[in-house]
Amino acid sequence: MFYELATLTLPFGTAGTAAQNVQAFCTAPEAQGELLACWFTDIGPLNQMIVLRGFADLASLQAERDRTQKSASPFGCGEIFQKLEQHSYQGFPWMTPVRPSAESGISGPVYEIRTYGIKPGGVQATIDLWEQYVPPREKLSPCVVAMVALDGPLRFTNIWAYPTLDARSKARTDAVAQGIWPPKGGPAHLTTDMVSTIALPTAVSPLK
Known part of the structure; x- marks a missing residue:
């Protein structure tokens, strides 16, 4: 399983709007992969939204990265975020793929x-x-x-x-x-x- 961990640094008071925009961007018909988590930091670097997306293969991850990078408003937050970082990962091969809480119970x-x-x-x-x-x-x-x-x-x-x-x-x-x-x-x-x-x-x- 492959994953992307994206971090959006946001201005004060924009987290609610940003979260809704992230959800819309990640579930759009043309989007690849699956939105697994959208967190907001509480301890550590503050004012950051952390988005975890899962992908069945590397090609899908790369295609979605390309879509995001070419978007005029990545994650629907191009006019909101102050900084965006995207990092690609491969899960440890023996681990169960990440699933939403409704499926995994986690x-x-x-x-x-x-x-x-x-x-x-x-x-x-x-x-x-x-x-x-x-x-x-x-x-x-x-x-x-x-x-x-x-x-x-x-x-x-x-x-x-x-x-x-x-x-x-x-x-x-x-x-x-x-x-x-x-x-x-x-x-x-x-x-x-x-x-x-x-x-x-x-x-x-x-x-x-």
Whole structure:
């Protein structure tokens, strides 16, 4: 499964309008892929809308990227956003594809989006370690997706769902105490370039 993670930096007071426009753009008849999530940041870089779209193959992702880039109003927000970034990813091959909350049963409303730099040669080792360690870790909180970037610096992004911020803290503390997270040996493959953002679903987000 392939994914695009787009980030729109917005002026104050425009999130509601932007979300409606994003939904219309991503569900238009000519659109490819599927809108999976539309979040607004709460902790971390603020005034950002983060849009997750899923694609069955790389060709569909590239075609939709081309449509977006050639649009006079990308995501229907060309006259709203101050900056737009789009990044392409491939999901870890063993992971279940991301589905909306109505299908998967996964919901937040607190989502943590974490991006880690990967050292050269560390991609496959990271994928293998996460395949081993994510199942026990998911008994504490679900991993929405883990995916390797196809452009930009070598890195991967993982997204986790929690009912509350307190639940997030407890799950992370319990995982360390039980010795099931982080994956043993995993940090050796990562750089210190790490970013974490807490985001909440907008009204149009299929991941609730």
